[in-house]
Amino acid sequence: xxxxxxxxxxxxxxxxxxxxxxxxxxxxxxxxxxxxxxxxxxxxxxxxxxxxxxxxxxxxxxxxxxxxxxxxxxxxxxxxxxxxxxxxxxxxxxxxxxxxxxxxxxxxxxxxxxxxxxxxxxxxxxxxxxxxxxxxxxxxxxxxxxxxxxxxxxxxxxxxxxxxxxxxxxxxxxxxxxxxxxxxxxxxxxxxxxxxxxxxxxxxxxxxxxxxxxxxxxxxxxxxxxxxxxxxxxxxxxxxxxxxxxxxxxxxxxxxxxxxxxxxxxxxxxxxxxxxxxxxxxxxxxxxxxxxxxxxxxxxxxxxxxxxxxxxxxxxxxxx
Amino acid sequence: xxxxxxxxxxxxxxxxxxxxxxxxxxxxxxxxxxxxxxxxxxxxxxxxxxxxxxxxxxxxxxxxxxxxxxxxxxxxxxxxxxxxxxxxxxxxxxxxxxxxxxxxxxxxxxxxxxxxxxxxxxxxxxxxxxxxxxxxxxxxxxxxxxxxxxxxxxxxxxxxxxxxxxxxxxxxxxxxxxxxxxxxxxxxxxxxxxxxxxxxxxxxxxxxxxxxxxxxxxxxxxxxxxxxxxxxxxxxxxxxxxxxxxxxxxxxxxxxxxxxxxxxxxxxxxxxxxxxxxxxxxxxxxxxxxxxxxxxxxxxxxxxxxxxxxxxxxxxxxxx
Numbered sequence: 001x002x003x004x005x006x007x008x009x010x011x012x013x014x015x016x017x018x019x020x021x022x023x024x025x026x027x028x029x030x031x032x033x034x035x036x037x038x039x040x041x042x043x044x045x046x047x048x049x050x051x052x053x054x055x056x057x058x059x060x061x062x063x064x065x066x067x068x069x070x071x072x073x074x075x076x077x078x079x080x081x082x083x084x085x086x087x088x089x090x091x092x093x094x095x096x097x098x099x100x101x102x103x104x105x106x107x108x109x110x111x112x113x114x115x116x117x118x119x120x121x122x123x124x125x126x127x128x129x130x131x132x133x134x135x136x137x138x139x140x141x142x143x144x145x146x147x148x149x150x151x152x153x154x155x156x157x158x159x160x161x162x163x164x165x166x167x168x169x170x171x172x173x174x175x176x177x178x179x180x181x182x183x184x185x186x187x188x189x190x191x192x193x194x195x196x197x198x199x200x201x202x203x204x205x206x207x208x209x210x211x212x213x214x215x216x217x218x219x220x221x222x223x224x225x226x227x228x229x230x231x232x233x234x235x236x237x238x239x240x241x242x243x244x245x246x247x248x249x250x251x252x253x254x255x256x257x258x259x260x261x262x263x264x265x266x267x268x269x270x271x272x273x274x275x276x277x278x279x280x281x282x283x284x285x286x287x288x289x290x291x292x293x294x295x296x297x298x299x300x301x302x303x304x305x306x307x308x309x310x311x312x313x314x315x316x317x318x319x320x
Numbered sequence: 321x322x323x324x325x326x327x328x329x330x331x332x333x334x335x336x337x338x339x340x341x342x343x344x345x346x347x348x349x350x351x352x353x354x355x356x357x358x359x360x361x362x363x364x365x366x367x368x369x370x371x372x373x374x375x376x377x378x379x380x381x382x383x384x385x386x387x388x389x390x391x392x393x394x395x396x397x398x399x400x401x402x403x404x405x406x407x408x409x410x411x412x413x414x415x416x417x418x419x420x421x422x423x424x425x426x427x428x429x430x431x432x433x434x435x436x437x438x439x440x441x442x443x444x445x446x447x448x449x450x451x452x453x454x455x456x457x458x459x460x461x462x463x464x465x466x467x468x469x470x471x472x473x474x475x476x477x478x479x480x481x482x483x484x485x486x487x488x489x490x491x492x493x494x495x496x497x498x499x500x501x502x503x504x505x506x507x508x509x510x511x512x513x514x515x516x517x518x519x520x521x522x523x524x525x526x527x528x529x530x531x532x533x534x535x536x537x538x539x540x541x542x543x544x545x546x547x548x549x550x551x552x553x554x555x556x557x558x559x560x561x562x563x564x565x566x567x568x569x570x571x572x573x574x575x576x577x578x579x580x581x582x583x584x585x586x587x588x589x590x591x592x593x594x595x596x597x598x599x600x601x602x603x604x605x606x607x608x609x610x611x612x613x614x615x616x617x618x619x620x621x622x623x624x625x626x627x628x629x630x631x632x633x634x635x636x637x638x639x640x
Contacts, residue, residue: 122539141461142473150540153462153473155494155503156603160539163607174475183475183503185635186628219442219480220470228568248548250570283476287483308506309639312632315505319629 006168007191010114010134011067011093014038015302017181018137018170019294020195021071021095022145023047023280024269025204028056032063033203033294041066041294042095046073047266050081057089067092069116073146074099087111095137098146098230105131116170120148125161136165137193140173144196144282147224147231155187162188176284178304182312194301196282201294207272210279211291219286226260228253233282238275239264326488327511330434330454331387331413334358335622337501338457338490339614340515341391341415342465343367343600344589345524348376352383353523353614361614362389362415367586370401377409387412389436393466394419407431415457418466418550425451436490440468445481456485457513460493464516464602467544467551475507482508496604498624502632514621516602521614527592530599531611539606546580548573555599559584 007016019026019034021044031041043060045053053070060068070091072082075098083104086094094108097118108115109132117128118137128136138161140154141147152160154173162169171189175181176197184192198204200211217235224233225243228251234240246259260278268277292300327336339346339354341364351361363380365373373390380388390411392402395418403424406414414428417438428435429452437448438457448456458481460474461467472480474493482489491509495501496517504512518524520531537555544553545563548571554560566579580598588597612620 140473140475141471142476151461151544152539152603153460153494154475155460155473155500156462156539156606159497159499160606174473177479179479179507180475182506182632186502186506186632187499219472219476224471248570250568283472286476286480306636309632309636312502312506312629313636316626316629316633 005190007135007170010168011040011069013040013067015298016191017298017301018042018191018193019198020044020172020193021046021069021097022195022199023265025199025206026071027205028060028063029203029205030198030201030294031056031068032060033201034198034298035060035064035066035068037295037298038066039298040093041068043068043070045070045082045086046076047270050078050085053082054085054089057085057091069093069095071095071097073097074101074104079104083107086113097137101128101131101133105133118172119161120157121150121152122161122164125165129165129167133167135168135170135190136161137170137172138189139193140171141224142233142283143173144199144222144233144285145280147233149227149231151224154184158184158187158189173282174284176282176287176301178301178306179308180284181301181305182308196284197288197297197301198294199281200288200291201297202291203294206269209272209274210269210277213274213279214281214285215288215290217281217285219283222281222283222285226256229256229260232278232280235279235281235285237268237277237279239268239278325510327455327490330488331360331389333360333387335618336511337618337621338362338511338513339518340364340492340513341366341389341417342515342519343585345519345526346391347525348380348383349523349525350518350521350614351376351388352380353521354518354618355380355384355386355388357615357618358386359618360387360389360413362391364391365402365406366391366393366396367590370398370405373402374405374409377405377411389413389415391415391417392424393417394421394424399424403427406433417457421448421451421453425453438492439481440477441470441472442481442484445485449485449487453487455488455490455510456481457490457492458509459513460491461544462553462603463493464519464542464553464605465600467553469547469551471544474504478504478507478509493602494604496602496607496621498621498626499628500604501621501625502628516604517608517617517621518614519601520608520611521617522611523614526589529592529594530589530597533594533599534601534605535608535610537601537605539603542601542603542605546576549576549580552598552600553602555601555605557588557597557599558595559588559598
């Protein structure tokens with residue numbers, strides 16, 4: 001059971017399923033596990049110093065012979081050093097996000113790297129296409145972590161972006177099952193990028209307490225916060241409540257920056273402080289019930305997708 | 321080409337497509353046009369005095385022999401009178417929204433009315449099921465008009481609610497094409513409820529200036545506002561900007577109620593004041609390009625759905 005779609009060909013992978021690069025979750029262990037299972041694993045450079053990223057790339061290469069990528073938030077302070085590491089270490093696939101794709105795409109493409117840029121609105125989808133990226137990730141409002149200001153949901157974003165660009169689209173936000181993967185394909189996506197479901201994988205470097213909080217969370221337990229800075233979706237806790245309170249009272253950027261402080265995401269996601277940390281996760285956390293190996297997560301999604309596809313084939317034939 | 325799904329059987333309609341009851345848009349003209357075309361048309365009682373509703377029901381019955389329904393926001397001030405009209409006029413289908421389904425479902429069901437309740441979270445999905453409704457509309461964050469506080473998107477809400485209840489689910493929010501209808505079915509919905517796309521139908525009683533603003537709007541042009549009162553999705557304009565400004569500065573409920581004033585929705589949607597009015601519409605407004613007859617809207621969605629279904633049948637067979 002193999003599918004040869006555009007994105008599978010672009011990355012030379014078996015399944016059109018990409019594991020999102022996530023701060024404090026997706027190091028070499030998770031990325032290599034996903035790649036070994038037939039998806040595309042991605043090392044999230046956003047929480048790594050350049051030398052730490054270098055170590056993760058090297059360990060990933062030892063752990064898998066399959067293709068893998070690196071996600072680089074372009075607003076990263078040492079961005080030049082991170083780009084240098086990626087080029088020196090001969091990384092073949094880069095997913096860039098949170099910044100202007102015009103700045104780095106050309107440089108990466110010149111060295112032969114396949115480049116994908118993450119967008120949350122049509123304007124940046126067009127900018128990314130113009131910059132020459134090979135594909136885009138279109139990420140909806142329901143996604144965990146940093147998010148778009150327009151709040152466009154996956155259901156609306158995918159068809160709107162599809163109508164605007166002519167490069168392949170990887171849907172992200174709200175996707176954690178084969179059913180939602182099939183929905184993304186119905187909307188016009190060529191592949192899916194999955195974050196939250198892999199954040200709770202056994203191989204994720206997230207703190208066990210954070211993983212347990214994710215799998216015990218319910219619908220309505222996440223919130224888009226910090227809209228006056230960079231919007232971020234996180235689990236509600238003492239920190240998120242304090243932010244919500246400050247925002248309701250009209251806190252400005254300076255006050256929010258002070259409230260955020262430093263290393264909040266590390267504190268919550270990596271060190272397991274569930275009340276004072278920033279716990280970035282998507283709305284689909286409500287659907288996650290179990291900590292499982294990445295391979296099992298990927299294969300269950302694929303089987304669920306195939307079941308849905310078969311149901312649709314039967315529905316088509318029934319209603320001719 | 322006919323489908324005999326659960327919702328089609330429940331309402332005795334041809335297509336599992338329901339036109340949302342919408343204030344200032346869906347009177348007898350729109351409802352009867354949708355019902356005549358094979359969907360379920362719904363008269364939106366939310367903007368009607370009881371005697372106006374009575375007139376619309378009577379005219380709708382003259383205009384169509386097919387089933388149609390009435391949408392009743394349960395927080396309506398003269399709710400008892402509205403319920404009386406619906407029962408006296410022998411309406412067969414009621415969609416209730418914005419309130420507790422426990423209060424009225426039993427009374428409506430006793431008179432033989434099929435009852436559907438609109439929910440935006442799991443808690444109310446379970447309450448509605450317990451109250452004995454025949455189906456629920458699960459409406460995501462991207463939907464126009466009044467909306468849930470949890471901000472759960474259609475992509476996440478449908479599978480989560482599907483796992484919680486055992487009654488049929490009608491998906492709403494972000495659906496304006498056959499592609500998004502197919503996506504909703506992939507997620508587990510039995511039918512779709514479509515608002516925005518029918519708000520711009522020729523038969524919609526919305527002001528032509530409002531319809532033109534909808535079809536010329538782009539991605540990012542709507543916003544969820546008034547979260548401290550009842551959250552509502554609307555097009556950005558002078559009024560919406562004033563609300564956003566007040567909210568950013570920490571305006572409380574009293575200040576927002578004063579800013580809202582009276583009859584803002586009527587002013588914008590029915591009278592065509594595009595800057596001072598409240599223009600309720602969904603994120604899919606960005607996908608709407610044209611004012612068309614309801615029949616054409618419905619048939620294009622159905623054909624697009626069938627095309628998607630065929631594409632999936634081929635994809636299934638190719639990748640066996």
